[in-house]
Amino acid sequence: xxxxxxxxxxxxxxxxxxxxxxxxxxxxxxxxxxxxxxxxxxxxxxxxxxxxxxxxxxxxxxxxxxxxxxxxxxxxxxxxxxxxxxxxxxxxxxxxxxxxxxxxxxxxxxxxxxxxxxxxxxxxxxxxxxxxxxxxxxxxxxxxxxxxxxxxxxxxxxxxxxxx
Amino acid sequence: xxxxxxxxxxxxxxxxxxxxxxxxxxxxxxxxxxxxxxxxxxxxxxxxxxxxxxxxxxxxxxxxxxxxxxxxxxxxxxxxxxxxxxxxxxxxxxxxxxxxxxxxxxxxxxxxxxxxxxxxxxxxxxxxxxxxxxxxxxxxxxxxxxxxxxxxxxxxxxxxxxxx
DNA sequence: TAAGGATCCATTGACGCCCATAAAATTCCA
DNA sequence: TGGAATTTTATGGGCGTCAATGGATCCTTA
Numbered sequence: 001x002x003x004x005x006x007x008x009x010x011x012x013x014x015x016x017x018x019x020x021x022x023x024x025x026x027x028x029x030x031x032x033x034x035x036x037x038x039x040x041x042x043x044x045x046x047x048x049x050x051x052x053x054x055x056x057x058x059x060x061x062x063x064x065x066x067x068x069x070x071x072x073x074x075x076x077x078x079x080x081x082x083x084x085x086x087x088x089x090x091x092x093x094x095x096x097x098x099x100x101x102x103x104x105x106x107x108x109x110x111x112x113x114x115x116x117x118x119x120x121x122x123x124x125x126x127x128x129x130x131x132x133x134x135x136x137x138x139x140x141x142x143x144x145x146x147x148x149x150x151x152x153x154x155x156x157x158x159x160x161x162x163x164x
Numbered sequence: 165x166x167x168x169x170x171x172x173x174x175x176x177x178x179x180x181x182x183x184x185x186x187x188x189x190x191x192x193x194x195x196x197x198x199x200x201x202x203x204x205x206x207x208x209x210x211x212x213x214x215x216x217x218x219x220x221x222x223x224x225x226x227x228x229x230x231x232x233x234x235x236x237x238x239x240x241x242x243x244x245x246x247x248x249x250x251x252x253x254x255x256x257x258x259x260x261x262x263x264x265x266x267x268x269x270x271x272x273x274x275x276x277x278x279x280x281x282x283x284x285x286x287x288x289x290x291x292x293x294x295x296x297x298x299x300x301x302x303x304x305x306x307x308x309x310x311x312x313x314x315x316x317x318x319x320x321x322x323x324x325x326x327x328x
Numbered sequence: 329t330a331a332g333g334a335t336c337c338a339t340t341g342a343c344g345c346c347c348a349t350a351a352a353a354t355t356c357c358a
Numbered sequence: 359t360g361g362a363a364t365t366t367t368a369t370g371g372g373c374g375t376c377a378a379t380g381g382a383t384c385c386t387t388a
Contacts (some may be wrong), residue, residue: 005206011379015333019378023254025176048239095335097377118243119252121231139247142240144211175369179343181366259345261367 002030004055004119009129011114017098021117024124025097029054041099043126044088045108050131052101052109054091055123062122101126166194166275168195168219168283173293175278181262185281195220205263207290208251209272214295216265216273218255219287226286227252265290 004122009020020028020041028041043054053059063084091099101111109115109128116132118125127135172185172311177282184192185207206227207218217223227248234241255263265275273279282289282296291299 003249004247007250013191013380015380019380022377040203048242092334098379100333101368118246118250120242121228125246136250137248139243139250140211144245177369178371181369186367256344258343262369262370264343 002027003121004124005121007116007118007132009114009116012101012112014110016100017094018101018115019096019098020093022097024117024119025093028056028093031058040090040092042088043091043099043101043105044084046125047083047106049125049135050108050110050128051118051135052105052126053123059123167285169282169285169290171282171296173278173280176265176276180264181258182265182279183260183262184257186261188283189257192220192257195222204254204256207249207253207255207263207265207269208248209269210289213289213299214272214274214292215282216269216290217287218290223287284286 004024004027006021006023008024010021012018016104028055041056042060043052043056045051046053067077067084070080070136080091087104089105090100091098091101101109101115106112109126110131111128116127116129118127118132168188169214170185170189172188174183174185176182205218205220206224209215210217211248214325231241231244231248234244253266253269255265257263265273265279270276273290273292274295275290278293280291280293282291
């Protein structure tokens with residue numbers, strides 16, 4: 001497995017710790033998220049959602065790439081740099097695969113009792129469970145609108161809508 | 165055999181396991197659904213039916229392809245990612261060719277005692293048996309009506325029409 | 329020394345893996 | 359071609375391992 005897939009909801013314990021889903025940890029390890037023996041993930045507030053973005057080296061490189069596409073000293077670059085790098089936290093993963101979400105991040109995502117990890121391929125997000133459900137519904141509607149992309153090139157499958 | 169065909173109904177046992185039809189497993193193996201020694205299928209709620217869509221690598225690639233066409237960090241991409249990756253579950257297949265359907269998927273499809281596997285070529289669906297029967301009837305009726313319109317196969321019966 | 333982290337340990341419940349059995353399909357041979 | 363032998367499938371159950379979670383101990387630092 002080499003991408004973050006599926007959603008998992010885990011509890012936050014009394015000390016603020018929460019387990020990163022085992023399958024995500026596996027992806028992170030392949031991704032080389034650990035430099036030396038420091039195991040950590042990059043985590044920052046999502047720009048346009050009440051959630052957190054997180055990932056390993058691949059995510060970091062992507063951000064780098066995004067910024068390097070913009071001219072030095074441009075306002076745009078400065079702003080984006082601040083937005084992207086400014087709030088990044090490196091969260092260490094303990095021996096049992098758990099992280100601690102700092103206050104700032106918890107506030108942004110509005111989480112308390114438990115959190116939902118959402119795989120998005122290159123990265124994953126951390127949501128307050130109920131809030132994520134709403135979001136998921138929205139997303140499904142959107143996909144509906146894009147459905148024709150799925151069937152492109154083929155005659156409309158009698159399968160998908162009224163199969164069998 | 166390189167596509168999913170036919171329908172099969174299998175039982176869900178006390179532990180929530182259900183056998184994937186042998187012929188489907190054969191297709192999956194050709195499809196290279198297993199990366200390394202991880203054997204698993206991709207499974208997610210069908211967008212417009214109370215059923216589950218499932219498949220192997222070919223299906224996964226299709227999803228990837230869909231997303232890779234969209235610009236990074238666009239709203240559109242994020243939403244699609246959530247709906248596509250977020251809803252996807254990777255179900256591992258045990259040594260006896262069985263999978264376990266997680267709670268969320270079982271709910272969406274409304275299954276409990278047994279399930280019907282429906283081959284759709286590139287992918288297959290998983291249905292609650294009774295529900296699938298209804299669908300199938302509906303589909304047959306529709307096909308009949310089309311036949312009448314097109315006069316396919318036989319010369320149109322000249323007199324009797326019962327459909328009103 | 330108190331507070332906060334970090335590491336380690338323990339419990340439990342889920343899941344993966346193995347084997348057993350019965351039914352069905354397929355092969356083999358007369 | 360018929361029927362017996364063998365192989366494949368579906369299904370049930372036991373058991374060990376691992377992930378998630380809670381708690382204790384040690385370590386650092388203010």
